[in-house]
Every structure is written in structure tokens, then in C-alpha cells.
Amino acid sequence: APTREAFRPAMHYASKDTWLNDPNGLIYYEGNYHLYYQNNPFGNVWGNMSWGHATSTNLITWTEQPVAIACDEYEDIFSGSVVYDQHNTSGLGDGTAAPLVAIYTSAYKENSQHAGIQAQSLAWSTDGGYTWSKYHGNPVLNRNSANFRDPKVFRYNGPAGAYWVMVAVEALDFTVVMYRSDDLKSWDYLSSFGPANATGGVWECPDLFPLPLDGNEDLIRWVLTVNLNPGGPNGGSAGQYFVGDFDGVTFRSETTVTEGDQDPARLTEYHWLDWGRDYYAAVSFSNVPDGCRLMMAWKNNWQYGNDIPTSPWRSPMSLVREVSLVTSEGTPHLTQQAVIDPTALTRTVAYTELDVDGIRSVAGGGAVQLIEVTFVPGSADEFGLVIRGNGNEGTRIGIRPGDGRLLVDRTVSGNTAFHSAFSSIDTAPLRAVDGAYSMRIFVDHCSVEIFAQDGEVTLTELIFPDPSSTGVSLYTTGGTAKVTSLRLTTLA
Ligand code: FRU
Numbered sequence: 309a310p311t312r313e314a315f316r317p318a319m320h321y322a323s324k325d326t327w328l329n330d331p332n333g334l335i336y337y338e339g340n341y342h343l344y345y346q347n348n349p350f351g352n353v354w355g356n357m358s359w360g361h362a363t364s365t366n367l368i369t370w371t372e373q374p375v376a377i378a379c380d381e382y383e384d385i386f387s388g389s390v391v392y393d394q395h396n397t398s399g400l401g402d403g404t405a406a407p408l409v410a411i412y413t414s415a416y417k418e419n420s421q422h423a424g425i426q427a428q429s430l431a432w433s434t435d436g437g438y439t440w441s442k443y444h445g446n447p448v449l450n451r452n453s454a455n456f457r458d459p460k461v462f463r464y465n466g467p468a469g470a471y472w473v474m475v476a477v478e479a480l481d482f483t484v485v486m487y488r489s490d491d492l493k494s495w496d497y498l499s500s501f502g503p504a505n506a507t508g509g510v511w512e513c514p515d516l517f518p519l520p521l522d523g524n525e526d527l528i529r530w531v532l533t534v535n536l537n538p539g540g541p542n543g544g545s546a547g548q549y550f551v552g553d554f555d556g557v558t559f560r561s562e563t564t565v566t567e568g569d570q571d572p573a574r575l576t577e578y579h580w581l582d583w584g585r586d587y588y589a590a591v592s593f594s595n596v597p598d599g600c601r602l603m604m605a606w607k608n609n610w611q612y613g614n615d616i617p618t619s620p621w622r623s624p625m626s627l628v629r630e631v632s633l634v635t636s637e638g639t640p641h642l643t644q645q646a647v648i649d650p651t652a653l654t655r656t657v658a659y660t661e662l663d664v665d666g667i668r669s670v671a672g673g674g675a676v677q678l679i680e681v682t683f684v685p686g687s688a689d690e691f692g693l694v695i696r697g698n699g700n701e702g703t704r705i706g707i708r709p710g711d712g713r714l715l716v717d718r719t720v721s722g723n724t725a726f727h728s729a730f731s732s733i734d735t736a737p738l739r740a741v742d743g744a745y746s747m748r749i750f751v752d753h754c755s756v757e758i759f760a761q762d763g764e765v766t767l768t769e770l771i772f773p774d775p776s777s778t779g780v781s782l783y784t785t786g787g788t789a790k791v792t793s794l795r796l797t798t799l800a
Pocket residue numbers: 329330346357386387413457458512513589
């Protein structure tokens with residue numbers, strides 16, 4: 309029988325008994341990855357927004373820490389970022405330790421002199437990110453706007469000089485605004501970007517970072533990510549990105565499809581961080597060794613986020629993904645790989661050359677596993693897998709080569725009744741590479757994360773199956789397909 313904690317993830321973070329949403333302040337510092345997050349310390353629905361905190365050394369297993377920055381009678385602590393102020397430019401260091409500085413949105417409450425305003429504020433830590441003090445000069449950047457939020461700060465060091473850059477949003481204007489500072493306390497306006505491409509919902513949680521194109525360090529491109537809610541390709545919350553150049557002042561996109569308001573008919577031409585329903589508020593880590601760009605997202609959707617059937621906690625985070633830029637079909641695209649500690653994976657069942665004509669179950673299924681599969685199409689109009697199955701329920705992951713689409717059908721995935729917007733069949737464009745389709749699928753107690761064609765297309769979804777649903781089958785409809793290789797790897 310399902311236990312109270314049936315859905316608690318094995319390889320994803322969820323808090324012990326509280327609500328969480330956006331990852332905040334992601335940073336690597338002195339051997340630890342720090343995950344701060346939008347948290348309600350007093351309940352498991354959204355409210356009392358504060359920064360919760362967890363730490364990890366392997367990005368898979370996390371230790372919950374005490375609340376880092378708590379809301380008070382004047383402000384909620386909305387999303388933001390943390391930087392390592394190595395040279396103490398802020399003067400917030402204590403003389404021996406350089407500070408970590410958090411830049412967060414103060415969402416001012418009724419009894420504040422700034423009631424109704426969202427502005428940017430600082431807090432600092434000199435003990436490696438465990439305890440935080442608010443800066444007495446808050447807010448440090450106030451546009452007298454009710455929807456100016458989610459500052460992501462990074463150190464720019466380029467032809468224009470060396471300084472801090474902040475990207476934040478004017479959410480209702482579908483605009484990313486950029487500022488610069490020498491000390492994190494006083495900020496000068498640089499430029500703005502948007503509206504462009506998807507504008508079907510407010511813009512939130514932006515990020516801006518450089519990456520080499522096709523692994524070539526001489527070809528640096530800048531990636532501007534921005535989440536929006538609603539307006540995702542399959543409905544509700546999602547993240548899009550633009551690739552272009554940043555000269556220290558202005559971001560110029562090379563991948564804009566539509567300027568101004570979106571063209572709903574062209575939604576699938578925009579660049580999406582993930583095509584699924586449950587990958588939101590994605591943002592990258594600061595200060596990661598070797599210049600890796602690692603991203604993480606809230607694995608939920610504002611359409612039904614407060615209603616998902618988990619208890620006493622609510623909402624998992626995504627796996628951490630390493631992102632890279634590759635040219636495909638003439639334009640730069642992000643590819644994404646899950647960061648998985650290989651020592652966490654054991655017991656692999658491997659198959660080769662399986663002919664599929666109808667439905668064929670395979671041994672080696674489980675509730676928590678990595679499934680790696682390569683299909684070569686035959687005469688079938690659709691082929692794929694049913695995972696987390698028990699004969700009555702299952703999540704269908706299918707490829708329709710004629711339509712060039714990947715789909716996830718969670719209509720009979722388990723508990724779908726908790727909210728009318730949850731049950732769905734969601735799709736993403738997918739093309740064959742050398743005549744084949746490969747997927748790495750990470751399955752956990754309440755989710756599936758698909759990395760197709762070497763991470764070119766990702767699709768992340770929550771599911772709430774019965775714990776007994778551990779079956780995996782292969783299927784085709786309307787003909788045959790071949791599985792050239794299938795590997796099922798169980799988590800330790
Ligand atoms: C995104 C968001 C942010 C805001 C935070 C509040 O999910 O709406 O824009 O800072 O959540 O919790």
C-alpha cells in the first residue's frame with residue numbers, strides 16, 4: 309500500500325516537510341554545492357517566502373540546512389542569486405573571510421514604507437553560506453516597480469572592463485533589464501532585452517552566461533535564459549533561451565524568431581530549455597570549477613504546483629544539468645546532460661537487437677532507474693516505452709517518426725485527478741540522427757526526465773504512479789521497430 313511518503317524522490321532534492329519553488333543562489337563554494345530555494349518554512353503551499361537551504365557534494369544527495377534568509381513583517385524574500393565576492397568589493401567581508409553576497413528580491417508587504425514594490429536587496433555570509441545578515445542599506449536597487457525581480461548577478465570581465473552585472477526582469481513587460489556595479493551596492497542601468505519570442509506569460513528568473521560554441525574556446529557565445537509563466541510549449545510554466553553576444557552593456561540575440569509579442573503559430577520554433585510541463589525557474593550555478601555551466605530547475609508547474617499529491621513536503625527539484633552549445637541545423641542550440649555520480653548507479657540489465665511488434669515487456673524495471681535506449685524505425689507509426697507500469701497504469705514515452713515528434717503521455721500515469729490541468733500528452737520536435745533515436749530517461753518516484761538525441765531535446769514531467777508500478781515495456785503501433793540497444797540501470 310502506498311505510504312505517506314511514497315513519492316519522495318531518491319535522486320532529487322525535496323525538503324523534509326515544507327513547500328519549495330525556484331532554486332536560488334546556486335553556488336559552488338569550498339567543496340560544497342549550495343542550493344537555496346524559495347521556501348515556505350511554515351507550510352507546504354506557497355507563502356511566507358524565505359530562502360531555504362540545502363548542500364551537496366555530488367549534486368544528487370542533498371542535506372537540508374536551516375532556513376538561510378527568512379521573511380519578516382516587512383518583506384518576503386523572493387528569488388535571486390549568490391556571488392563569491394572574492395576581493396571584498398562590497399566591503400561586507402569581516403577582514404579575514406571574503407563574503408558570499410546574496411542579491412534577492414525584497415517583495416515588500418503592507419506595513420513596509422515600500423509596500424507593493426519589488427526591489428533588489430543584499431544579504432551576506434562570512435561562514436561559507438550557512439548564516440546570513442541583511443544589509444542595512446536595503447534595497448540597493450529600486451525602480452519603484454511592482455514586478456522588478458529575480459536578480460542574477462555575475463562577474464563580467466571583458467573588453468569593457470571588470471564589474472558585476474545584474475540581469476533581472478520587468479516581468480509584465482517581458483523584458484530583461486541589465487545593470488552594472490563595482491561594489492554590489494550601487495547599480496547603473498546598462499540596457500534591456502525583449503520582448504521577443506515567447507511572451508505568453510510573465511518573464512521571470514533570467515540568467516546570462518558565456519559558453520564556447522562547439523567546444524571552441526575562441527568562439528564564445530552568450531546565452532540569455534528567461535523563464536515564463538504561463539506560455540510554455542505544452543502549457544503553463546517553462547524556460548526559453550536566446551543565443552547571441554554580450555559586449556558588457558547590451559545583449560544581441562542571433563536566435564530571435566519573433567520581435568515584440570509572440571506569434572502563437574511559431575511557438576515550436578522558439579528555443580526551449582525543456583519541452584515538458586515541469587521544468588521551471590531554471591538558473592545556473594556560480595563559481596563552478598572548470599567553467600562548467602550547471603543548471604537546475606523547480607520540477608513543477610504553477611498551473612497545479614500547490615496541489616500535487618505529495619506530503620508532508622511539496623515539489624522536487626530537477627536533476628542538475630551540464631549545458632553546452634552546439635551548432636545544429638545552422639544555429640546554436642543548448643545540449644544538456646544530467647549530472648549523475650556514476651557510483652550511484654548499479655545493477656545494469658542490457659539488451660541488444662530486440663524486434664518490437666506490438667507490446668513487449670522487459671525484465672529489469674524499477675521505480676528509480678536510468679533507461680538508455682536506441683530505436684531504429686521500421687513500419688510502425690509510433691514506437692517507444694511504457695515505464696512505471698503495472699498493467700493498469702503507465703507513462704508512455706513515444707516517438708512518431710513521421711511527425712518528427714517525441715511525446716509523453718501521462719493520462720494514465722497514476723494519480724492525475726488532483727488537478728484538472730495535470731493529465732496531458734506533451735510533445736517536442738525530434739528528428740532522427742543517422743536514422744536512429746536515442747534517449748536517456750531518468751525515472752524517479754514521482755518524475756521522468758528525458759534527454760533525447762544526446763541532450764538536444766529534453767522533456768521533464770511529474771508523474772504520481774503507484775509504488776507497485778515498476779514495469780517497463782517496449783511498444784509499437786501500426787507496425788514494427790527495432791531496439792538496437794536497451795540498458796536499465798538501477799540506482800544504488
Ligand atoms: C517564479 C517566481 C519568481 C519569484 C518567486 C516567488 O516562480 O514567481 O518570479 O521571485 O517565484 O516565490
